[in-house]
Each structure stands twice: as C-alpha cells, then as structure tokens.
Amino acid sequence: MLKGYVNRIIPFSFVDGPGNRSAVFLQGCDFSCKYCHNPETINMCSGCGRCVELCPRGALTLSKEGIKWNSGLCAFCDRCLKVCSYNSSPRVRTMTMEQVFEEIREALPFIEGITVSGGECTKQNGFVTELFREAHAFGKTAFADTNGETDFRSIPELTKEMDKAMLDIKSSDAREHIMLTGSSNETVIENARYLASIGKLYEIRTVVVPGFLDNFRTVDFASRLIAPYPEVRYKLIRFRKWGVRGPLEEFPVPDDSVMEPLKELALKNGVKIVEVI
Amino acid sequence: MDTGCHLPAKGMQRGNQMNDLMRILKDPKLTYRQRLFSLSKAAENIGEPVKLSEKAQRFADCGIIYDMGEGNTPYCPRYVVPDYDKFLKQGSKFLMLAPPSDIWEAVSNLQIIYHHVPSVIGLPVYIGHLDRLLEPYIADEKEARRAIRMLLTHVDRTVSDSFCHCDIGPYDTRAGRIILELTEEMQRPVPNMSLIYNEKTPDEFALRAISAGLTASKPSFVNDGMYSAEWGESYAVVSCYNVLPIGGGGLTLGRLNLKKLADASISREQLMNELLPDAVLAQCEQMDKRESFIIDECRFFENSFLAAEELIYPERFVGMFGLVGLAECVNKTLGATAQEKRYGHCEQANAFGEEIIDRIDKLVSRYKPKHGKFYLHGQVGISSDEGVTPNTRIPVGEEPDLPTHLMVTARMQKKFPCGIGDIFPFEATAKRNPKAVLDIIKGAFSMNMRYLSFYSSDSDVIRISGYLVKRSDILKYKEGKAVLSNSASLGSEAAGNLHAFERKVRSSDDA
Numbered sequence: 001m002l003k004g005y006v007n008r009i010i011p012f013s014f015v016d017g018p019g020n021r022s023a024v025f026l027q028g029c030d031f032s033c034k035y036c037h038n039p040e041t042i043n044m045c046s047g048c049g050r051c052v053e054l055c056p057r058g059a060l061t062l063s064k065e066g067i068k069w070n071s072g073l074c075a076f077c078d079r080c081l082k083v084c085s086y087n088s089s090p091r092v093r094t095m096t097m098e099q100v101f102e103e104i105r106e107a108l109p110f111i112e113g114i115t116v117s118g119g120e121c122t123k124q125n126g127f128v129t130e131l132f133r134e135a136h137a138f139g140k141t142a143f144a145d146t147n148g149e150t151d152f153r154s155i156p157e158l159t160k161e162m163d164k165a166m167l168d169i170k171s172s173d174a175r176e177h178i179m180l181t182g183s184s185n186e187t188v189i190e191n192a193r194y195l196a197s198i199g200k201l202y203e204i205r206t207v208v209v210p211g212f213l214d215n216f217r218t219v220d221f222a223s224r225l226i227a228p229y230p231e232v233r234y235k236l237i238r239f240r241k242w243g244v245r246g247p248l249e250e251f252p253v254p255d256d257s258v259m260e261p262l263k264e265l266a267l268k269n270g271v272k273i274v275e276v277i
Numbered sequence: 278m279d280t281g282c283h284l285p286a287k288g289m290q291r292g293n294q295m296n297d298l299m300r301i302l303k304d305p306k307l308t309y310r311q312r313l314f315s316l317s318k319a320a321e322n323i324g325e326p327v328k329l330s331e332k333a334q335r336f337a338d339c340g341i342i343y344d345m346g347e348g349n350t351p352y353c354p355r356y357v358v359p360d361y362d363k364f365l366k367q368g369s370k371f372l373m374l375a376p377p378s379d380i381w382e383a384v385s386n387l388q389i390i391y392h393h394v395p396s397v398i399g400l401p402v403y404i405g406h407l408d409r410l411l412e413p414y415i416a417d418e419k420e421a422r423r424a425i426r427m428l429l430t431h432v433d434r435t436v437s438d439s440f441c442h443c444d445i446g447p448y449d450t451r452a453g454r455i456i457l458e459l460t461e462e463m464q465r466p467v468p469n470m471s472l473i474y475n476e477k478t479p480d481e482f483a484l485r486a487i488s489a490g491l492t493a494s495k496p497s498f499v500n501d502g503m504y505s506a507e508w509g510e511s512y513a514v515v516s517c518y519n520v521l522p523i524g525g526g527g528l529t530l531g532r533l534n535l536k537k538l539a540d541a542s543i544s545r546e547q548l549m550n551e552l553l554p555d556a557v558l559a560q561c562e563q564m565d566k567r568e569s570f571i572i573d574e575c576r577f578f579e580n581s582f583l584a585a586e587e588l589i590y591p592e593r594f595v596g597m598f599g600l601v602g603l604a605e606c607v608n609k610t611l612g613a614t615a616q617e618k619r620y621g622h623c624e625q626a627n628a629f630g631e632e633i634i635d636r637i638d639k640l641v642s643r644y645k646p647k648h649g650k651f652y653l654h655g656q657v658g659i660s661s662d663e664g665v666t667p668n669t670r671i672p673v674g675e676e677p678d679l680p681t682h683l684m685v686t687a688r689m690q691k692k693f694p695c696g697i698g699d700i701f702p703f704e705a706t707a708k709r710n711p712k713a714v715l716d717i718i719k720g721a722f723s724m725n726m727r728y729l730s731f732y733s734s735d736s737d738v739i740r741i742s743g744y745l746v747k748r749s750d751i752l753k754y755k756e757g758k759a760v761l762s763n764s765a766s767l768g769s770e771a772a773g774n775l776h777a778f779e780r781k782v783r784s785s786d787d788a
Contacts, residue, residue: 014704018710020717
C-alpha cells in the first residue's frame, strides 16, 4: 500500500475547483515561489527538532523516526511553522489512500469531488493516482492543482485517472519564471498545451504582482494559449501577503486599476471565462 | 407533578390592561398600522383564555406549553393557505372579480385577495406559488417583469411582514427566473421565499436560486421528495417554513418548550415516562380546545367567502404541534457540560434527542382532536426566547464541523411534516462558486434534511430565525426610528437573544 505525505485535509472547500470539494494538500514542492502562501509545504521535515522545544502544548516530540506530532494536544498556533527555517512542517502525516478517505468520509455526500493540491501533487503521483481512482469509485470527480513542473505525458496513469487539472502559469518568460520559482517554465507551458488539447485543463491561474512581475506579458501569452479551448477558464489572482516570507512580504495588493485591464486583455484575446479574485 | 411555578394574580393582569393599551397608542416606534394591529391583539386578550383542565393549565402557567400569543380568544386559523391557482381560474363572486385575461389582471386580482386572507398577523402568511400562478399569463417577458416587480413591491410595502411567504419551483419557468432576478435586485426581506426542489429541478435554475440566496438570503430550499410523500403535490411553505396543505392551513400552533420541561424534571426516567407524555397531552388539549373555539364558537368557516368559494376546505386544516429547545433538553437531562458530550457532538446525546422526538411523534399521532389532525412542527423561536434553541437545532456557538452539523440536522428533521428548518451562513467566497452550495444541498436532501436556508455573511438582508430582516432596518429601529417592516422590531430583539449575528459562518476551509 502506497503512502502519501499529507500536509492538511480540508473536507469542504469552495475555492479548489468546481462545486464543493474535499481538498488534500500534499507535502513537498519542486518550486520555491517567492510569493508562496504556504511555504511550510515545500520541503520534507529534516528532523532538526527546533520546533519541538517551542511548542507551548508539548504536542511535538523528537524520536528516532523523526518528529512526532500529537494532533490532540495541538492548538494550531503555527509557532512550529514560523520557527522552521527549512520551509517544512512537523505536522505532516504519512497516510494511506484509505486513511485519507476515512477522514473525508462524512464529507462525501456533500462534495462534487476531491482536489489534490500541495505542495506539488505530481511528486507523489502513485499515491495521487490511487486517490483519484478511489474518488471515482465513490462517483466523485478528481482534480489536480499543479505547478506543471512534471510532464503529464510522463505520468500517464495519473493523467488518465485525473478529470481535470488547475495549472499555474506564473510567468511566460523563462528567466522571470526562474527568478520567481527557481525553475524554468518550459514544461509548464507544454503541460498547459497538452492538457488543454486532451480536454483535461480546467483552469489556468496567474498571480499578479505589479512592480515585481511583467503581468501584462504573461496574461497576454497565457490567454492566447488557452483561447482555442473555450471551456478553459483563466483566474487572475491578486497578490496577497498572507503567509508570504521574504522580499515580497510588504508588497501591496493590486487594485482594480491593475486587475481590470488584465481581465480585458484576456477577454480580448478570446478567453471566455475570466475571473479576478 | 410539581412544575415549581405559580399562577400570576388575575387582578394584576386586568389592572395592567389600560397601561398596555396606552403604551401601544403612544409607542413612537410603531406606525399607525402596527398600533392598530397591536390594539386588536390587546382586545382579543381581554377575554379569559380558552379553559383548560387543571393539569394542562399548570403546564401553560409555567410556559412549558404556549399558545404562541395567538390571543386568548382565537377567531381565525393561525395560517390560511388559499388555493390561489383555483382563484385565478375561477375569479371570485364575493370579490366581484372575473378570471384574469392577462398578467396585469392576474397581479391585480392577487393583490385584492391578499387583503382578505386572515392570519395571526392580520396579513397573509402565504401569497401563492408565484411562478406557477403567473407563468400562464406571460406574453411578453419585459411586461411580465414590470408586472411581477409591481406585485413584489406591493407585497413588500403593504404586507411588510417577513412571515409573508411565496413559493417557486421546482421547474424552471420564465416567471421563476424573473422572480429570482428581481429578488436579487430588490434586496427586500418581504416576501419570504422557498424553492420547491426535487430531482427534476434543473441545476441551472437551482444555481440561479442559490445566487439570489447568497445576495438576498432567499429563497430557501425545500426537499420536495419528503414533503410530497406526506402531503401530495398540493402543499405550500408559508410563514417561516411551515408546511401546510393548499386549500387549507394551520388552525393553531402550540409550542412545547423542551428546555423548560427538562428544567422541571428530576431524571431522564421521570422526563420520558411522566413529564413528557403529560406535557404533550396538555399541549394537544390546548390546541384542540382553541381549534374548537375557532370553528365551533366563532364559526370561522361559516362566514368566510374563501370557504364558500372552495378556496379553502375545513378538512384541509391541521394543527401544528410545535417544539423548541431539544438541544437544551438533551444536555440538561444528560448533564452534558463538556462540548464532546453535548447535543450535536456526541452519538449518545444525538440518539437521546432522536428518542425524544420519536416519543413526541408517537404521542401526538395517537391524539385524536375534534378537528383535523396534529403534525409536528419545528418551531423557530420567539423574539423573547433566551437560552432556548429553535426546534432541534444545535445552539449557535456550539456548531460542529459542517458535515457533522448537516448530518445531525437531517437526522433530527425526519418527523416534522408541518415544517422545520435550519440556517447556514456561508462566507462570501460561495458567491463565486454557487455550485458548492448546491452540492451541499443535494447531499443534505439525500440524507432527508427537509429545509435549508442560507445566506452570505456579507448580506444586508439576513435570516434571523426563519424570517428575514435588513440589518440596516434593525439599526434604524434600535436608534428609535419607525420602520416599515414589522419584523424589524422582532429581529432587533431576536438578533440579540438568538445570537443570529454570531452563527458560525461556513467558510471555504471550514472543516
């Protein structure tokens, strides 16, 4: 039985795809985005133990197998996350597919499907494939929220079990993409084209950070890319500083004077559904 | 049985009557109409209450059973649900109206008959299944929109009471769409509105209704499968969420306060074996006698053109056996103080709650009143309630995670053919994803939840207990200004006592 590293499970989510969904956030990501909202999902715990002594409830203990987290004692004050210099969390659980579904069992009658997010879900593609298969067995849809760094052609089983993906196009420019995420955007863009062509792209998203990214260029490029696929929606996301660490911490939230022209651009380029949030 | 309370002295009551009248006359917060209505209510209450047996009277004196302030001497049914479909088809001899030939005449005829529909609020609590009524008269959609806007405005400004209710659905109609669009646009609390929902309701229409609900807090969703199994197709949702046969109505509403009952009991055994059966019997007796007064002494049906023209039939009237405070009753009786042991959170507590409802249901269905039958109704509370939770709801502030909350709610709503409902405020993100709310409704209805109301946490029109008020009206009323809506005064009090503003808002990452 495969096991997955689960950062968090949200039984009801209104913001992770169509309808009401259970969202499963996996641990581990191959990007290090400067505007990451949940940087504690990026790396696996190194077991350094720094958080253990700071836990006010004694919910963390250091053992040979690493840090143990007692959820019953935890007050979710997030001090452990703040003190971690390694962009990780001691609250990651190793779970089987059955355990995940046991946790969302009560939510199942009320959801359209599940969305596996991250972290980057394709890094645990075997586990995710199992989750998707089980979701379908329950008559639920299976969505992936992905950074697009893994070529979906190279993980055909996951791609087959997945109904649709939600994919970030963070930047259309390779150098800017590397500056922002630490990786190039070639595979991301190739994935957008591929997934759209097989009818498995639900939406693309771009986070707008004026003064830091060339948002106009990216939106222009990405909207042209998906325009031939009228069912693919484009979500333009205002940068917000919640959870962000580093140089972008104090950047402002862009207002409508920034967002509306970008929306108009995407519509003009032929995208049918554009949402600003 | 010692219920531990005493009768108030009668002389004192009488002495206060003139003061009460003067208070009404001089109340600067009441409009002329509101004063007139309050005066008539006060007059009704000068008479002695309908005589009860000594045993039943003791439960009434303690407030364990309550006649819902319907008046000491009831002279009309609490809720009258005329067959408006028939009225439009046949016109009215008494009102000298021919059947309408276009939408303007249809709207005008309805507005006229509304003036003649009696109820406990002096105004109709049901104004019809509006989309079904008006769809046949739609020739031009633009014109229909104007006519329907006129009707809704008329009702809002004249009935001005959020207990006034209309129904729509389950089918997608032009009239239904227009009503939903206007609901969203007008942002008014009156009329209250329910969407009769079943598997034939197209998702697209349901999503329109949800979008309206997230901006205007209406319509609520009705699980048609459950109600049509009990009443057939010809039922209506009226007032808060009372469900009654069309062409009939609800004669009286009695209310059993389970919290007070638990306070008076010394053990679970005594509650279940002595107090509860006695209290149920007492309430049935009170309802029975009050209904006899309406029908046999005031001869309501004999001087009603609605009955003469067969828009109502005496045999389609029922009695509503209401109850509140199940949560407090369960927690008190089990001595449950820790959250995980309390109603809504603990299987033992929930099972006990279900046992209480089942017992009440058995006792009530065994009772044979002189007129009609009695059915359970999950009463929504009154504005002066403090520390007692409406019907079988989980108290505000103790809401469990949403899936559990929905499941407990569905489980407890099974035995309430005369209506029960719960309310879920959603975070504003739901507006961008109304399908999420539809998923929740579908899930809840598949588990036999009867009725679900919702609103968005940022709405101005919000649901207090079952009825709607504008937050802005409550603020005005609190500042001492008269407002058009009767419900603002109720809402002002109830918002405090029922903690309506403190309900757990269901957010996108709510577990």
